Amino acid sequence: MRPRKLLQRLRDGHLQDVRFKDVLRLAEAMGFELTRVSGSHYLLTHPQHEAQLNLQDARGEAKPYQMRQLLALADEYDLKLE
16 A cells, blocks of 8 residues: 555554555654564664564564554654655
């Protein structure tokens, strides 16, 4: 799913059954960079802010609470899609 469409879907509250790879692509489109991978945990940081994000690949899907954290960071730092 394209980052812009996924962002709108998440903002509408549809946090279930979202592919992990799509959420990772969305975070990267917002400027986050993958710092390291440890097992199923992906640690991302934003180079312009002190924002850190931990995403977990749970059998190919993203966890809803982590998507809410991504949205909260996007609002807090006014992150836009690149």
